[in-house]
Amino acid sequence: AAPSAGDDAPASAALLARARAVTPGGVNSPVRAFRSVGGTPRFMARGSGPLLTDADGREYVDLVGSWGPMILGHAHPAVLEAVHDAASRGTSFGTPSENEVALAEEIVRRVPPVDQVRLVSSGTEATMSAIRLARGFTGRSLVVKFAGHYHGHVDSLLVAAGSGVATLALPDSAGVPSEMAAETLVLPYNDVAALEQAFAERGEQVACVITEAAAGNMGAVPPAPGFTEALRRVTAEHGALLVSDEVMTGFRCSRAGWWGYEDVDVRPDLLTFGKVMGGGFPAAAFGGRADVMALLAPDGPVYQAGTLSGNPVATAAGLATLQHCDEAVYARLAEVAGTLGGAVSEALSSAGVAHRVQSASSMFSVFFREGEVRDYDDARDQDTAAFARFFHAMLDAGVYLPPSAYECWFVSAAHDDAAVERILAALPAAAAAAAG
Numbered sequence: 001a002a003p004s005a006g007d008d009a010p011a012s013a014a015l016l017a018r019a020r021a022v023t024p025g026g027v028n029s030p031v032r033a034f035r036s037v038g039g040t041p042r043f044m045a046r047g048s049g050p051l052l053t054d055a056d057g058r059e060y061v062d063l064v065g066s067w068g069p070m071i072l073g074h075a076h077p078a079v080l081e082a083v084h085d086a087a088s089r090g091t092s093f094g095t096p097s098e099n100e101v102a103l104a105e106e107i108v109r110r111v112p113p114v115d116q117v118r119l120v121s122s123g124t125e126a127t128m129s130a131i132r133l134a135r136g137f138t139g140r141s142l143v144v145k146f147a148g149h150y151h152g153h154v155d156s157l158l159v160a161a162g163s164g165v166a167t168l169a170l171p172d173s174a175g176v177p178s179e180m181a182a183e184t185l186v187l188p189y190n191d192v193a194a195l196e197q198a199f200a201e202r203g204e205q206v207a208c209v210i211t212e213a214a215a216g217n218m219g220a221v222p223p224a225p226g227f228t229e230a231l232r233r234v235t236a237e238h239g240a241l242l243v244s245d246e247v248m249t250g251f252r253c254s255r256a257g258w259w260g261y262e263d264v265d266v267r268p269d270l271l272t273f274g275k276v277m278g279g280g281f282p283a284a285a286f287g288g289r290a291d292v293m294a295l296l297a298p299d300g301p302v303y304q305a306g307t308l309s310g311n312p313v314a315t316a317a318g319l320a321t322l323q324h325c326d327e328a329v330y331a332r333l334a335e336v337a338g339t340l341g342g343a344v345s346e347a348l349s350s351a352g353v354a355h356r357v358q359s360a361s362s363m364f365s366v367f368f369r370e371g372e373v374r375d376y377d378d379a380r381d382q383d384t385a386a387f388a389r390f391f392h393a394m395l396d397a398g399v400y401l402p403p404s405a406y407e408c409w410f411v412s413a414a415h416d417d418a419a420v421e422r423i424l425a426a427l428p429a430a431a432a433a434a435a436g
């Protein structure tokens with residue numbers, strides 16, 4: 001049964017009550033609210049390595065990692081040092097500063113399709129700006145996205161979106177003008193025939209296709225073999241840009257991202273980044289072809305700006321994080337993800353629970369259903385009540401999973417053998433709980 005509010009978390013429950021008085025739902029981002037799993041969202045007080053400690057002093061092995069950024073674990077010493085050092089010299093100048101250049105250089109070095117990059121403060125801003133740029137470059141307005149892909153809360157992209165929108169089962173968002181939604185064409189993911197048909201009908205109106213490089217916001221659903229190539233071929237044939245959203249996958253799936261991990265020879269025109277590249281601070285980016293980026297203000301007519309863009313503290317944290325993301329880090333992420341994915345599957349099989357573990361490099365998720373998940377319809381066809389029971393049993397055992405059946409589990413290089421052991425030890429009871 002779903003726990004009642006306050007179960008085992010009196011300090012979090014008290015904070016939630018305070019929060020609800022002054023903040024809608026008591027949270028600043030909906031999926032934090034535990035609405036689909038029930039119970040009291042844990043207010044975290046500190047993080048260290050692979051661990052989080054909540055307001056009641058309970059410790060958890062963290063498999064959310066702030067939804068992706070904490071690839072080195074919490075409070076990594078080198079990141080903290082870079083942050084202290086930067087902050088001691090001033091926290092925002094509203095002028096260019098050297099950290100921004102160094103971070104942009106690091107991104108350009110890691111991701112060959114990126115000639116130039118512009119820094120922003122959130123993934124939402126990155127995708128919003130990339131779309132404006134694609135529209136400015138092509139002189140067209142239609143945007144193609146895929147059902148179940150989430151690109152932030154950009155008006156025109158809050159159509160058939162994943163992540164919190166999937167969790168709350170909102171088909172759409174109120175407040176998005178229908179004219180805006182009409183400029184977005186939603187297609188099923190991994191369906192080349194649907195893509196070709198849409199472009200045959202409206203190809204000359206399409207400014208860009210935006211796609212999660214590998215979908216992570218409906219659980220892990222990588223592109224099917226040939227799909228990424230088809231995106232490139234079809235967009236190029238019709239003069240539309242290909243925007244690859246690497247906000248979640250960037251610098252996590254490989255030293256570049258999903259680009260550089262998937263073994264295909266495809267160069268997107270624009271890419272968007274966030275999460276890892278901010279090292280736990282608000283920093284994100286979009287970048288790509290020099291001739292497209294040249295249209296941005298101040299050189300070109302496409303306006304884009306930000307008071308805190310390229311913030312010296314955020315860029316210092318991001319740069320320190322990327323500088324520590326070496327091959328050893330990627331090897332450890334792969335090892336931990338492989339071990340956990342295998343162990344979850346084994347535990348659920350032993351308990352007789354229908355499930356499917358899927359991965360996109362070291363991002364992985366567990367669908368409480370049988371059979372491959374290729375698109376949003378598949379992803380939604382799962383036993384979310386079983387997930388909720390599993391989630392709470394893991395939480396009780398001190399493992400913090402994403403509080404939604406539609407999210408990836410994020411491991412970090414700080415997940416040492418002791419942290420992995422704690423997760424493994426929790427699995428049999430959680431699998432039994434999922435069995436009901």
Ligand code: PMP
Pocket residue numbers: 067121122123124125127150151152153163212216217245246247248274275284
């Ligand atoms: N794109 C993708 C693929 C994402 O996963 C997210 C966030 N989960 C975003 C964009 C939006 O980023 P932000 O929350 O920083 O606005």
